[in-house]
Amino acid sequence: MNTNKMFIIHFEAIIPGLVFIFISILSLICPLVLIHQNLFEKYHLILMPFTNYNIINNISNSVLLIIINLLLLVSYLVGILFFQSSTALADKYSIKYLFQKSYLESWLIRKDECGIDMQYPYQYLYEYLLERNLQHLTKYVPWIGSNPITHHLRSKFLIQKFKIRIQYSCPDSFIEIARLSSKVLLFSSIWSVARISVSLCIIGIVLLLISLLLNYLNILYYSNEIPILMIFLYQIGIILYVTKKRIQKSFHFLRVRELITILEYYHLANISKI
Numbered sequence: 001m002n003t004n005k006m007f008i009i010h011f012e013a014i015i016p017g018l019v020f021i022f023i024s025i026l027s028l029i030c031p032l033v034l035i036h037q038n039l040f041e042k043y044h045l046i047l048m049p050f051t052n053y054n055i056i057n058n059i060s061n062s063v064l065l066i067i068i069n070l071l072l073l074v075s076y077l078v079g080i081l082f083f084q085s086s087t088a089l090a091d092k093y094s095i096k097y098l099f100q101k102s103y104l105e106s107w108l109i110r111k112d113e114c115g116i117d118m119q120y121p122y123q124y125l126y127e128y129l130l131e132r133n134l135q136h137l138t139k140y141v142p143w144i145g146s147n148p149i150t151h152h153l154r155s156k157f158l159i160q161k162f163k164i165r166i167q168y169s170c171p172d173s174f175i176e177i178a179r180l181s182s183k184v185l186l187f188s189s190i191w192s193v194a195r196i197s198v199s200l201c202i203i204g205i206v207l208l209l210i211s212l213l214l215n216y217l218n219i220l221y222y223s224n225e226i227p228i229l230m231i232f233l234y235q236i237g238i239i240l241y242v243t244k245k246r247i248q249k250s251f252h253f254l255r256v257r258e259l260i261t262i263l264e265y266y267h268l269a270n271i272s273k274i
């Protein structure tokens with residue numbers, strides 16, 4: 001299980017990093033290289049002296065393998081540093097979306113005189129368990145949303161303590177929790193990448209439109225790659241936007257499912273000790 005868990009963690013970091021780097025290259029580097037190539041062909045103007053358009057044909061297999069390994073390493077670092085730091089932002093946007101659609105009536109997140117508390121674990125978890133006929137789990141939730149005196153007892157470390165004890169006492173049961181937690185982390189990473197990449201696609205399309213305008217003004221030569229790349233970026237941008245919206249609609253429910261699963265398995269672990 002440890003090997004599988006480590007593989008999942010690395011996989012969840014590499015995928016968002018790879019997607020981000022791929023979109024960045026398409027949106028920023030490719031348009032700039034096309035503009036530079038046109039400038040060079042028409043005016044013999046070199047703004048990027050390190051650019052060599054024939055270098056790809058001369059790359060050996062060993063160099064290509066090194067480049068791929070470096071790309072995976074950079075993708076892993078980018079994914080770990082920028083897209084796996086926290087799930088709070090994805091949860092926050094998901095809650096806002098669901099509130100706008102009125103999907104959260106009598107839910108864990110409620111609007112009171114202090115506004116909307118979106119922090120995990122949620123303020124009205126105790127009331128939610130009572131309303132969902134899960135009274136046997138309320139004894140593991142020391143805070144009550146309607147009782148401000150108990151709010152200081154709410155802590156993420158409490159949920160983490162439950163997970164550690166489940167892993168120690170019922171390692172087989174912990175597989176389901178690990179699977180859900182990995183899914184939450186992966187969806188959060190994909191949402192973050194999609195959110196940033198949509199903006200990158202827009203920037204890339206704007207750069208290509210500027211290139212077409214310069215071509216119309218006879219400042220640059222026309223390049224067949226520009227409209228192709230523009231359409232490609234537009235399609236990718238639409239896919240990423242739809243992906244972001246779909247995750248935004250379901251992410252909070254997935255987070256709640258993970259939380260209830262942790263409480264339920266912790267309850268079963270305590271029963272098994274009796």
